[in-house]
Amino acid sequence: MSAQKNMGFQDIRDEVLNRIQTRIWPQGSLLPTELELAAEFGCARATVNRALRELADEGIITRRRKGGTRVVTTPVKQAKLPITVVRQTIEDMNAEYRYALVSRNMISCPPWLQAKLGLQEGAQVLHLNCMHHADNRPFQFEERWINTDTVPHVVDQDFLTIGPNEWLLSEIPFSDAEIAFSAVPATGQLQEFLSVPPGTPLFQLERITWFQNKPVTFVRMTFHQGYQMRTKY
Amino acid sequence: MSAQKNMGFQDIRDEVLNRIQTRIWPQGSLLPTELELAAEFGCARATVNRALRELADEGIITRRRKGGTRVVTTPVKQAKLPITVVRQTIEDMNAEYRYALVSRNMISCPPWLQAKLGLQEGAQVLHLNCMHHADNRPFQFEERWINTDTVPHVVDQDFLTIGPNEWLLSEIPFSDAEIAFSAVPATGQLQEFLSVPPGTPLFQLERITWFQNKPVTFVRMTFHQGYQMRTKY
DNA sequence: CCTATGCAAATACACAGACATAAACTACTT
C-alpha cells in the first residue's frame, strides 16, 4: 500500500472510520495490527494506537490484546444529552427566566424516598416545591428532596432567590446520578402550577444524585405541556 | 511535595479528580502545569497529559494552550443513554419479544417530512407502521419513514419478520442522529395499537438519522403507558 | 475428551525528547 506521510492521529482515525463506513473493513472483520497500520500510514505505532483508542471509546471497534482490533457488529450508539440547569435552558431560548419558591419544609423522610435514596428511618430531609417560568409562562415544576445528612448547611439556605438546582450544582458540582424520563398525567399541584387541564400529558424527569456514594437529593421535574427534550449523537 | 512513584495515568486522573472534589483545587482555579504535576507524581509529562485529557473529555476541566488547565465552574454533565433496538430492551427484561408489521406503503413525501429530512418535493419515501410486543402486551408503536434515495434497496425488503429499526442498523450501522423526547396524548392509532384510553399520556421518542450527511430515516416511537427511560451519568 | 501449562502475538501503558501551535504577555509604534 502507499505509505502516506504527515498524518496526524485524527487523519488516521478519520481514514479508519471511512474504511469502516465504506465496508472496506466490514462489520466483524479484523483490522490490520497497529504495527501494520503504522507502516502503511508512515507514522509511529503510538499514533495509530491513539487513533484506534478513540474509535474504541466511541464504540466503533473493539480491541483485545492478542485478539487484535475488530469492527463491532452492532454498534451501541450513545446519545449524550447535556444536563443543564433550567435557567440556562430558558435563557438559551432568549426568554426571561423567573424563579419562585412554592414551599419549603423539613420533613422526616417518607418510606418511598427512604428506598430510593437508601436512607435511615426517620431521617430528616428538606422538601422543596419550586416553579420556573419562561416569559411569565409556567415552564417547569420542581419537587425536590434534599438529604440534610450529606448537605448539612442546606438548612441555612432559604431558596427564596436561587433555585435548589443551581445551589446544589455550586455546592456539589461533581456528582453521579440516575435519571428516568416518562410521561405523566397532570394531576393535583401539577395541573395547578403548570396551568393545564387535568390529565394533560406532561414530560417528567426524575433524578437521584449521589456524591461520593452518599445520597444527596431526589428531584422530580415536570415540564410544561408540549415540551420536547432534544439531543444529537 | 512528596514525589510518588509508580503511578499510572489512571491513578493520576483519580488523584486530580479527588483534589477537585475536595476543593483542594476549587472551581475556576488554575491547576499546576503538566510539567509540575509530572515532577510531583514522578512520571513523564505524557502520562499527566493523558490523565488530564480524560478529565477534560469528561468536562471536569478545560485546557488551553498557554492558558493552562482550569477546573470548570459549572460542569455540564452529560447523560449517556445507549440507543438500543427495542428487541434488546425487551429481551433484557426477560420478556418474549414479538414484532408485527402493521402497514407498508410507498408514498410521496409529505411536506412536514420534507422539511425535517431536507428532501425534494415529490420524493418517494417508504412509510411503515409497526408494533413491538413484550410478552404479548403492546410495548411500542413505531411509525417510520425511510428515504428510498439514500437506501435504494429498502424497497426489496418486506419487513414482515424483521423490524425496520434492526434492518437499518445492519444496513447503515454508523450514522448521526437527532433525537427528541416528549409526552403526547394517546389518539387515533396510538390508543388503538397500544390499548389505552384516549388521552393517556405516552412517552414518545422522535429521531432523524443521517448517513454521511444524507437523510436516511425519520422515526416516531411511542411507548406503552407508564414506560420509563432510564440512564445514569 | 477435558484441563493445565507455556509460548507468542497484539494491545496497553510508559518514558524521554522533540517540535508545533495557540494564546497570554511585553515592548514598541502610531
Place this chain on the structure above:
DNA sequence: AAGTAGTTTATGTCTGTGTATTTGCATAGG
C-alpha cells in the same frame, strides 16, 4: 490609547523505544 509585532509559555502532538498484560493457540498430561 490603541494597535502591532515579537517573545514566552503551556498544551498538543509525534517519535522511537521499552516493558507489562492479556489472551489465543498449541501442546502436553490426566
